[in-house]
Amino acid sequence: MAALRRPHPARFQAFDLLATMVAVVGPDGIVIFANAALEDAVGLSWRSIEGTVLRNHFADGDELQLALDGARGNHFAALRYDGHLVRHGGGLIPVHVIVAQTERAGQIIVELLPLEQQARQDREERLADHTRANKELFRNLAHEIKNPLGGIRGAAQLLEMEIEGRELREYTQVIIHEADRLQLLVDRLLAPHRHARMVGDVNIHEVCERVRSLVLAEFPRGLRVVRDYDTSIPEFRGDREQLIQAVLNIVHNAAQALAERIARGDAEIVLCTRVQRQVTIGKQRYRLALELHVIDNGPGVPESIKERVFFPLVSGRDGGTGLGLTLAQTFVQQHHGLIELDSRPGRTDFSILIPLP
Incomplete structure (x- = not known):
């Protein structure tokens, strides 16, 4: 969308370079500019946003209107509150709203920060x-x-x-x-x-296939390891052995958590690769990032350790050392990435994010 933008004054065009969502509204609350990040978030082009009433894009539009009225009345220089942006086609995006005055009479800047991102x-x-x-x-x-x-x-x-x-x-x-x-x-x-890192060109699917073969050799029956690859993902610079160890630690943990389902013959682990665009990792914005999901249908990570699962010596399994996920996180961080966890009974998803060139 951003490549076909309508020409704007230079003071507006600079907003397209920001990762945060920005709208500029006139005295009547009508959008006179929406940046590329806002387009992507709501799923609409600038043609569909500009010229509309901004409050209509919020589930709690009355609260935004009060903020805009306060800014126009010079009751404050900037106001912050939490609201919900409506995505085209359905769904709400929780956002932190910042309403600020501008030097031009009647024009107000509205900046939106996704609460999830914060x-x-x-x-x-x-x-x-x-x-x-x-x-x-x-x-x-x-x-x-x-x-x-x-x-x-x-x-x-x-x-x-x-x-x-x-x-x-x-x-x-x-x-x-x-x-x-x-x-x-x-x-x-x-x-x-x-140990010094051995940096070279890494194909993430070669890493996944190596891990898959190792895990299936250890668990030859009762476990299915499903491939869901985006084969267009490019190679990147990294330490292949470190990444194999990181993914293996996660997949091996998943296989051990699936012991009961393996015994029943219906255990499943999915290796899913995708490309994410405009990703922020550690306050650094990256144009592209590899996203590798390791998803299992096991009992889930116990609530008592979910927030501490990457800490050393924390394990949800009898006899576990509690080092596998700690080492995996460390290896991924050395590639400027991170691992995140989303777990509930029946579905645990470890997501590895690594910047791509």
Whole structure:
């Protein structure tokens, strides 16, 4: 739509470069300009928006009208409130509305921020803070645990050499085994922060096919892994092995959560790839992004851990280490992307977003 825009004064044309939705209304509340982001959001061209009454595009139009009247009466310089924009063809878009005066008499700027986008940015900031804190925690943890572990293991080995009885040696073997297990746990915590990335051209469908073959080899019966690929997605620069590990961790978690359905023979995991346009990740706007969904028909993520599922050592499964999703999120973040979760009983969707060139 934006490519065929009607010429406007330069002060309006600049609004087309913004990711947020913007409308400029005249004294009578009629839209004299709507930017490209607003067109895309409501599903109408500028020809269908400009010249209409802006309040008619809102489910709560009376509230917008009060705000416009207040701006025209100089009761405030800017007003903020939450409303609902009506999408053409049905559906409401929750938005944060900012109504502000302009230098031209009677003209008012209305800026609309999707509430979902704002909430998502808040989640991304919290996640980034947690990732930085985890990185420092892991480094300190390694220092505090690795040296004592080596001493414990070495002492157990020396003690085993002095013991003649087989029963007593079983105790030293327990010590050695548990020391090795803890060492492996620490190594896994540090893995994404220790090794250099091997960057090259990545085909996301080669990644998906590798993961699919690995999971079906482990669960050969009772599980169906469905492909739903957009084969037009271009290659991008990234670490192929990191991405394989990230997707494998998510798919493997899904397969383990499907244990009961696998036993019944009706378990399903869907690998779905799509291209998203004009995506904001970490306050950075990207023209294109890869969207990879891993969807399963399992019981869903427990509500008690849903908000903490990417934190280290948080697991909803007995015997789980709680590291798989933490590592997956870290690997994806190193590609300037993120993983999001939408889960309810019968459908869990892990969505990976990675910017494309």
